[in-house]
């Protein structure tokens with residue numbers, strides 16, 4: 681009889697980015713809802729200067745936080761009227777950002793990056809933010825795959841806010857599981873404990 685236990689793949693990597701985005705939205709522009717923003721702000725206190733490194737001034741982060749925070753926006757798409765149009769997936773992004781802002785650093789980076797390359801964006805954000813970063817990502821980011829399993833072990837998020845499943849297309853069965861991962865960059869960091877928050881149904 682065939683074994684019924686699963687085989688746990690070692691060294692498995694995430695799928696490469698498709699060359700053409702026939703069915704995906706261009707630049708992974710799947711937008712954050714006001715409800716998702718509220719869920720994040722219910723669990724983490726975001727103050728001061730906030731950078732959305734993958735979004736413009738009319739997107740959820742800027743819209744929700746503009747009345748209480750100084751907002752900076754960046755989106756690689758020149759079609760978005762962001763403060764800068766830098767490519768935040770480049771290793772040089774932190775330097776490029778500091779050059780564009782004469783060395784000014786945001787207290788927080790709050791953003792929703794293209795999900796498949798999220799770690800690159802998280803690392804860049806952590807090297808820029810003085811207080812913390814909060815990223816809305818797909819739940820697959822918490823899977824210990826070869827791409828970022830080791831990094832997650834040494835850098836577990838301080839907080840995970842699990843969201844209700846989101847629907848970005850008309851297909852009923854196409855729902856996406858997402859969460860906000862929060863990393864504090866300084867003394868607030870509690871490296872060995874991750875607080876879990878679950879949004880109510």
Ligand SMILES: C[S@@+](CC[C@H](N)C(=O)[O-])C[C@H]1O[C@@H](n2cnc3c(N)ncnc32)[C@H](O)[C@@H]1O
Pocket residue numbers: 706707708709710711712713732733734735736739740741754755756757766767768769770791792793794
């Ligand atoms: C998941 S959407 C988030 C959109 C919006 N900020 C929100 O939260 O509703 C990803 C955004 O990242 C932008 N983007 C994609 N690749 C990028 C890159 N390499 N650098 C900066 N922005 C990028 C896209 O143009 C898109 O607006």
